[in-house]
Amino acid sequence: MITSGSAAFWRATLALCLGSYMIFANVYITQPLLPMLAQAFEVSALQAGWTFTVTTLTLGLSLLIWGPLSDALGRRWIMLLTMSGATLVTLLLSLIESYTAMLVLRAIQGVLLAGLPAIAIAWMGDEFERPAMLVAVGLYIGGNSLGGISGRLIGGFVGDWLGWAQAFQVMTLLSLVCLVVFALLLPRSEHFTPQPLKPRRMLADLGTHLRNPVLLLAYLIGGFNFFIFVNQYSYITFVLAEAPYNLPASLLGLLFLTYLSGTVGSAIAGKVGQRLAQPLCMALGILILMSGSLLTLSDQLWLIVLGFFVNSFGFFFAHSSASSWVSQNAHHARASASSLYLLFYYTGASTGGFYLHPFWEWLAWTGVIVGSLLVLALTLTLSLVLYRLQQRSGASVG
Structure with a gap:
C-alpha cells in the first residue's frame, strides 16, 4: 500500500490532481463563452446555456456506468481512455460550425469526462493507506476547484482575445499536456481485485x-x-x-x-x-x-x-x-x-x-x-x- 509522504504517494497524487484539473477545466470552459456562443450560433441565452448544462447532465449520469465498469475491468486504463477521448472531443469542438454539433459533442464529452471522477477516489481507496488517502483526497478535490477556475478564465480571456474556437484549441493543448503527465506519473494498480461484470x-x-x-x-x-x-x-x-x-x-x-x-x-x-x-x-x-x-x-x-x-x-x-x-x-x-x-x-x-x-x-x-x-x-x-x-x-x- 502507498504510504503518506512516499515518492509513490506524490507521483500518484500529482497525477490524479492533474487529471482532476483537466476534467473540470473542460467542464466549465463554456460558462464565460455563453454570450459569444449565443451570438455566433444565433441562439437564445437559454439555448446557449445548454452547452454547459448538457455536459454536467451526461457527466452525472455516466458516473453510474464508469464506476461499476472499473470495479470489474480495472481503473487506470479506463481513466486514460476517457481522458484521451475527452481531449479529442475538445479539439473537435474547435472545428464545428453548427449549434447542434456543439450540443452533441458536449454531451459526448460529458460522458467521457465522467471517467476519472467516477474512478479516482476508488483508485486511492485500493492503493493508499488510510492516512495517505485522507491527504490525497483533499489535494485531489483541490484540483477540481483549480480546474473549474482555470476553465472559466481560459474560456473568458482567450475567447475575448482570439474567439471561442481558439479557446477550445488552447484547452486541447492544456488537456494533452495533463494527459501525458498523468500517464507517466500514475502507478499501475497493485491492490485492485476485479469483480465479474x-x-x-x-x-x-x-x-x-x-x-x-x-x-x-x-x-x-x-x-x-x-x-x-x-x-x-x-x-x-x-x-x-x-x-x-x-x-x-x-x-x-x-x-x-x-x-x-x-x-x-x-x-x-x-x-x-x-x-x-x-x-x-x-x-x-x-x-x-x-x-x-x-x-x-x-x-x-x-x-x-x-x-x-x-x-x-x-x-x-x-x-x-x-x-x-x-x-x-x-x-x-x-x-x-x-x-x-x-x-x-x-x-x-x-x-x-x-x-x-x-x-x-x-x-x-x-x-x-x-x-x-x-x-x-x-x-x-x-x-x-x-x-x-x-x-x-x-x-x-x-
Missing part, C-alpha cells in the same frame, strides 16, 4: 449502497451542500450587476477566484480528518459555509467577496471529508459508491436553482440566504446524525 450485480451494488445509512447520509450531505453552494453564485451575479455595484461581466467572472480558498479547504480537510471524526469535519465545513453566507448579506462589496471566500473554504472542506468518507466506508464496489456520491452532487448542482428561485422572488438576495440556511441546517443535522451512527456502529473513524 454482471449488470444485475452492478444494480444490486448500487441498491446496497443506497440502503446503507452510513453512505446515504454522506450522499445527501454532499448533494444538498452543492445544491446551495454553486447556485448562490448564479444569483449573486444579478445582485452585483445592478446598482450600486454595476460590475461588468469580466469582473463578475473573477468572482470564481473565490474557489481558491476551496483548494486550501480541501487540502486542510485531509489533515484535520486524521485528528477529528470525518462527520464532525463535515459539520465544521457546513458551519463555515453558513457563516460565509451570512457575511454576504452586507452591503459592502469587499464583505460580499469575503463571504464567498469563506463559503468556498467551508464547502470544499465538507465535500472533501464526505468524499473520502464514502470511499472508506464502502467495503465493496468502491467506485460504484463514489459514483453515487457524485451523482447526488451533480444532481444537487442542477436542481438547486429551482429551489432558490422562489426565495429570490420573495426577498431577493436576503431570501436566497434564508433558503440556503434552511438547507444547510438540514445537512448540519445529517452530519451529526452520521457521527452518532459512527459511534454506534464503529464505522471508520476520521
Whole structure:
C-alpha cells in the first residue's frame, strides 16, 4: 500500500490532481463563452446555456456506468481512455460550425469526462493507506476547484482575445499536456481485485449502497451542500450587476477566484480528518459555509467577496471529508459508491436553482440566504446524525 509522504504517494497524487484539473477545466470552459456562443450560433441565452448544462447532465449520469465498469475491468486504463477521448472531443469542438454539433459533442464529452471522477477516489481507496488517502483526497478535490477556475478564465480571456474556437484549441493543448503527465506519473494498480461484470450485480451494488445509512447520509450531505453552494453564485451575479455595484461581466467572472480558498479547504480537510471524526469535519465545513453566507448579506462589496471566500473554504472542506468518507466506508464496489456520491452532487448542482428561485422572488438576495440556511441546517443535522451512527456502529473513524 502507498504510504503518506512516499515518492509513490506524490507521483500518484500529482497525477490524479492533474487529471482532476483537466476534467473540470473542460467542464466549465463554456460558462464565460455563453454570450459569444449565443451570438455566433444565433441562439437564445437559454439555448446557449445548454452547452454547459448538457455536459454536467451526461457527466452525472455516466458516473453510474464508469464506476461499476472499473470495479470489474480495472481503473487506470479506463481513466486514460476517457481522458484521451475527452481531449479529442475538445479539439473537435474547435472545428464545428453548427449549434447542434456543439450540443452533441458536449454531451459526448460529458460522458467521457465522467471517467476519472467516477474512478479516482476508488483508485486511492485500493492503493493508499488510510492516512495517505485522507491527504490525497483533499489535494485531489483541490484540483477540481483549480480546474473549474482555470476553465472559466481560459474560456473568458482567450475567447475575448482570439474567439471561442481558439479557446477550445488552447484547452486541447492544456488537456494533452495533463494527459501525458498523468500517464507517466500514475502507478499501475497493485491492490485492485476485479469483480465479474454482471449488470444485475452492478444494480444490486448500487441498491446496497443506497440502503446503507452510513453512505446515504454522506450522499445527501454532499448533494444538498452543492445544491446551495454553486447556485448562490448564479444569483449573486444579478445582485452585483445592478446598482450600486454595476460590475461588468469580466469582473463578475473573477468572482470564481473565490474557489481558491476551496483548494486550501480541501487540502486542510485531509489533515484535520486524521485528528477529528470525518462527520464532525463535515459539520465544521457546513458551519463555515453558513457563516460565509451570512457575511454576504452586507452591503459592502469587499464583505460580499469575503463571504464567498469563506463559503468556498467551508464547502470544499465538507465535500472533501464526505468524499473520502464514502470511499472508506464502502467495503465493496468502491467506485460504484463514489459514483453515487457524485451523482447526488451533480444532481444537487442542477436542481438547486429551482429551489432558490422562489426565495429570490420573495426577498431577493436576503431570501436566497434564508433558503440556503434552511438547507444547510438540514445537512448540519445529517452530519451529526452520521457521527452518532459512527459511534454506534464503529464505522471508520476520521
